[in-house]
Amino acid sequence: MPTQQSSGLNKDGSASSRPDDAVSDLMADHRKVEDLFKQYEKAGDNAEKKQRLVAQITHELRVHMAIEEEIFYPASRDFVESDMVNEAEVEHQGAKTLMEELEGMSPEDEYYDAKVKVLQEQIEHHVEEEETEYFPACRKSEMDLKGIADQMESRKAELASAA
Ligand SMILES: [Fe+2]
Numbered sequence: 001m002p003t004q005q006s007s008g009l010n011k012d013g014s015a016s017s018r019p020d021d022a023v024s025d026l027m028a029d030h031r032k033v034e035d036l037f038k039q040y041e042k043a044g045d046n047a048e049k050k051q052r053l054v055a056q057i058t059h060e061l062r063v064h065m066a067i068e069e070e071i072f073y074p075a076s077r078d079f080v081e082s083d084m085v086n087e088a089e090v091e092h093q094g095a096k097t098l099m100e101e102l103e104g105m106s107p108e109d110e111y112y113d114a115k116v117k118v119l120q121e122q123i124e125h126h127v128e129e130e131e132t133e134y135f136p137a138c139r140k141s142e143m144d145l146k147g148i149a150d151q152m153e154s155r156k157a158e159l160a161s162a163a
Pocket residue numbers: 026030064068127130
């Protein structure tokens with residue numbers, strides 16, 4: 001079976017010890033969204049490209065946040081500090097508000113780039129907390145990361161086909 005290179009990498013580029021678990025899958029999503037934000041930074045004045053990238057970013061983030069909120073976060077509650085889970089949920093809420101605002105705007109709007117930038121910064125902060133505190137705590141626990149990965153995968157397939 002071919003292994004997907006990106007799914008086994010930590011934020012610093014080092015290899016993960018458990019490449020097929022739920023944490024690795026979520027981290028692969030993080031890298032994908034980071035890459036889309038980088039493409040946006042390079043899109044310049046290309047309104048069509050910017051709108052397409054924002055549509056991709058919001059789609060990826062919605063699917064990712066849904067599987068975290070529906071599956072990963074609840075499954076982690078018995079194993080990690082509840083403050084950490086609550087904070088992550090509130091951060092998702094903040095990102096959703098910005099995404100809704102962006103969807104009602106056009107790339108020509110004076111504040112479009114600013115909204116995308118602030119969304120990017122909020123997501124970077126959130127990802128940093130997940131990858132340096134939340135996920136390491138999950139990995140140290142007895143969470144069934146392989147079983148959760150399987151559940152997340154089927155839910156992701158449902159969400160992707162519904163989009
Ligand atoms: Fe995440």
